[in-house]
Every structure is written in structure tokens, then in C-alpha cells.
Amino acid sequence: MNDLSQLKQGVYAPGNSVDVAEALVAGSGIRIDVDRRRGRGAALNISGRFEQKSREVFDDGWQTLEELPPFKTEVQIEKPKTAITRNESPDISFDRSINPYRGCEHGCIYCFARPTHAYMGLSAGLDFEAKLFAKPDAPRLLERELAKPDYKLRPIAIGTNTDPYQPIEKEWRIMRQILEVLKEANHPVMIVTKSAMVTRDIDLLAPMAEKGLARVGISVTTLDRKLARSMEPRASTPTKRLEALRAISEAGIPAGVLVAPIIPALNDHEIERVLDSAKSAGASDASYVLLRLPLEVSPLFRDWLLRNYPDRYRHVMSLIRSMRCGKDYDAEFGKRMKGSGPYAWQIGRRFELAAKRLGLNLTRRQLRSDLFVPPLGMGVQLSLL
Structure with a gap:
């Protein structure tokens, strides 16, 4: 058995082209x-970083692993105190967001939100995509927050952490209820998703967009269906996302494409093709984010890379580290989204030139904030006049 076939089968022995330490993902x-x-992105279920004890599944020779059931999606109800999450990050364009769910069934191996599952005492690996939390009270809480006299209006971003249109939304419909609250209040909203399910809510989004209150971004990581299936196992296919982009655009909703993440030596050669396809589908603006590997995401991604592209492992990781000051990730504001160094500069210039050639990002209408009507009721004292 040669080195490559050994790596593909998960056999790592001294002498392989990948170091043992790297092969075992540290x-x-x-x-x-x-x-x-099966059907999941991660192959590891590492204990959360805040846990006092670390647990691993191993074969004790008594075939006990054969008795363990498959990972099935489980949904628990979370009862947050507020619906709106605020941030002060200087390198993102919004200061508030809503997350209808915690965890994401899409199972994208690169998802930078995976480490947040550690706050629930769970793993950023398989737990993140199989043990989910729904927030059915979010629409009611949102209505109450918008009704407060001291509420200061700014556009709300949805889909910046976990996808609001992940598969469980079909049953729970929390995202739709949130949109209904925002529509009633004439509140501006920005949505990012990699799910074609967003077209379900065109009946809400189109009237909002007509008033200048809504904008939708579709994340398209690759046009390679095989790569997408492996990297984003339960997200919509690239074709479905482009179809959703077209439907959104034709409904009069400002639509953009987010090429994220760009992974060197894996999908960066597709930048121009993705932008070209998105423009043809009706996208008016475009942006990108370089691969981010914070905390537990790094070993999960490296393990995925070893399983699926062992022959590219060294090259991909070398390029990533060349853009992250020699590390797997650099969280410095201003650098974390775009990276630094010659290769990161090249990606940025390629993206800018392609977008300019296609006429993307020429204009971007600001969402209106002068139509807001605070919700009535919800414990708010009404006027006596």
C-alpha cells in the first residue's frame, strides 16, 4: 500500500508524506x-475546550463501537433573554445580529462558529452539526426589544453566525416569524445564507425590499458539486444557490454573492468563475472572506483535509500559514477576514479585478431607517393620547 492510499484510508505510519504529528491532528x-x-462534515467530536475531562471513542476490542447509533439531528429549545446580539468589532459592517439557532446542520467543516458550542459543554465537531438549539421565543423577544422607547435603530444582520435557513427551519419556521416582526415594524435587515430555502420568504422580503428595507447575500463557496458535498454536506448545492440568487434578484430584492471562505490551492482558482456565475444569476455586489481557523476549527479542518485531499495537505496549510503570520489563524482585527502577505494580496487583487470587470459593487443602496414603526403592546405602556 503506497503513502497516498494509506492516507485515504486513514492509515498513518512513519514514512508517510505527512508527518505523524500532523496526521493525528495534534x-x-x-x-x-x-x-x-454519514452525511456530516466533521469526523471528530473533540471535547469542548472548557471541559475538565476529555473523552474519546476508541475500540476496546469487544466490538462495542458497533453498538453505537449513528449521529442523528437532535433539537433542544433554548430560552435566551434577548433576541438581538450586539458586537463592537471594528472590521464588520453591522453592530447587531439575530441567531434563530445555535449550531448548524449544514455541517460546513470550515465554519468559524463551531467553537461557540463549547459554551454549551458540547463539541465543536459532530455535536455542532447534530445537537442543535432552537430559539422559538426569539420573535416575541425581538418584538419586545424593538418596542422599547430607547431602542436605537440600525440594520439587523441575520446569518452571520449560523445559517437561519438550515434544514430544521423548515419545521421550526423561526426565521420566518422573525421576518414577519421586522416587516411589520419596517425594520431594515441583511441576510446571508447558503440555503435555497430563502426563496420561501420572498413574499415577505420583496415588499420590504421595495421600501429599501431588505438585502440578501447568497454564499457560494465553490461550483464543484463534489467539493461542496464534502465540505458543506447538508447545504444547498451550488446550482440551487445560484437558482435562489436568480429568484431573489428577479423578485426585486437586492442580491449579492459572498465567496466564502476562499481556501488557497483548493477553491481559490474558482474566484472568477463564481463571480461570473453569480453576476449572470443577478448579483449586484460581491465580497469574500479568507478561510478562518479559530480554536477547534483548525484541527477539524486539518483532519477533513487529510481525509479528502491528503496530496494537497502540506501545500494548502503552508499557504494558509503564509497568510496568517505563520499560524493557522490570526484573529487581529483588519487581518482576520482578508489575511496578509503576497498570496493574500494576490487573492484580493484578483477578486477586485474580476468584480470590476463584471460591473459588481458599482453601487450599493443603503437600507432605509426612516420608516421604522415600533411594535405596540408586548408589555410596553401605551400612550393615553
Whole structure:
């Protein structure tokens, strides 16, 4: 058995083209059997970083692993105190967002939100995409927050952490209820998703867009269906996303494409093709984000890369580190989205030139903030006049 076939089968031995330390992903855990994680992005279920004890699944020789059930999606109800989450990050364009769900069934291996599951005592690996939390009270809480006399209006971003249109939204419909509250209050909203389910809510978004209150961005990482299936196993296919982009645009809703993440030596050669396809589908603006590997995301991504592209592993990681000051990730504001160094500069210039050639980003209408009507009721004292 040669080195490449060994790597593809998960066999790592001294002498392989990938160092043993890297192959074991820095001791991050034992891979979950493929039959138990079928249709999932991660192969590891590393204990959360705040846990006092670390647990691993291993074969004790008594075939006990064969008795373990497959990972199935479980949804628990979370009862937050507020619906709106605020941030003060200087390198993003919004200061507030809403997350209808915690965790994401799409299972994107690169998702920078994975480490947030550690706050629930769960793993950023398979737990993040299988043990989900829904917030059915979010629409009611949002209505109450918007009704407060001291509420200061700014556009709300949705989909910046986990996808509001992940598969469980079909049943829970929390995102739709949130949009209904925002529509009634004439509140501006920005949505980012990689799900074609967003077209379900065109009946809400189109009237809002007509008033200048809504904008939708569709994330298109790759046009390669095989790569997308492996990297984003339960997200809409690239074709479906482009179809959704077209439907959104034709409905009169300002539509953009987010090429994210760009991964060197894996999908960066597709930048121009993705932008070209998005423009043809009706996109009016475009942006990109370089791959981010904070905390637990790094070992999960490296394990995925070893399983799926072992022959590119060294090259991909070398380029990533060349754009992150020699590390897997650099969280410095201003650098974390775009990276630094010659290769990052090249990606940025390619993106800018392609967008300019296609006529993207020429104009971007600001969402209106002068139509807002605070919700009535919800415990707010009404006027006596």
C-alpha cells in the first residue's frame, strides 16, 4: 500500500508524506466511524475546550463501537433573554445580529462558529452539526426589544453566525416569524445564507425590499458539486444557490454573492468563475472572506483535509500559514477576514479585478431607517393620547 492510499484510508505510519504529528491532528481525538457520521462534515467530536475531562471513542476490542447509533439531528429549545446580539468589532459592517439557532446542520467543516458550542459543554465537531438549539421565543423577544422607547435603530444582520435557513427551519419556521416582526415594524435587515430555502420568504422580503428595507447575500463557496458535498454536506448545492440568487434578484430584492471562505490551492482558482456565475444569476455586489481557523476549527479542518485531499495537505496549510503570520489563524482585527502577505494580496487583487470587470459593487443602496414603526403592546405602556 503506497503513502497516498494509506492516507485515504486513514492509515498513518512513519514514512508517510505527512508527518505523524500532523496526521493525528495534534492529538485531537479518534475519528468517528464513517457509518455513524454519514452525511456530516466533521469526523471528530473533540471535547469542548472548557471541559475538565476529555473523552474519546476508541475500540476496546469487544466490538462495542458497533453498538453505537449513528449521529442523528437532535433539537433542544433554548430560552435566551434577548433576541438581538450586539458586537463592537471594528472590521464588520453591522453592530447587531439575530441567531434563530445555535449550531448548524449544514455541517460546513470550515465554519468559524463551531467553537461557540463549547459554551454549551458540547463539541465543536459532530455535536455542532447534530445537537442543535432552537430559539422559538426569539420573535416575541425581538418584538419586545424593538418596542422599547430607547431602542436605537440600525440594520439587523441575520446569518452571520449560523445559517437561519438550515434544514430544521423548515419545521421550526423561526426565521420566518422573525421576518414577519421586522416587516411589520419596517425594520431594515441583511441576510446571508447558503440555503435555497430563502426563496420561501420572498413574499415577505420583496415588499420590504421595495421600501429599501431588505438585502440578501447568497454564499457560494465553490461550483464543484463534489467539493461542496464534502465540505458543506447538508447545504444547498451550488446550482440551487445560484437558482435562489436568480429568484431573489428577479423578485426585486437586492442580491449579492459572498465567496466564502476562499481556501488557497483548493477553491481559490474558482474566484472568477463564481463571480461570473453569480453576476449572470443577478448579483449586484460581491465580497469574500479568507478561510478562518479559530480554536477547534483548525484541527477539524486539518483532519477533513487529510481525509479528502491528503496530496494537497502540506501545500494548502503552508499557504494558509503564509497568510496568517505563520499560524493557522490570526484573529487581529483588519487581518482576520482578508489575511496578509503576497498570496493574500494576490487573492484580493484578483477578486477586485474580476468584480470590476463584471460591473459588481458599482453601487450599493443603503437600507432605509426612516420608516421604522415600533411594535405596540408586548408589555410596553401605551400612550393615553
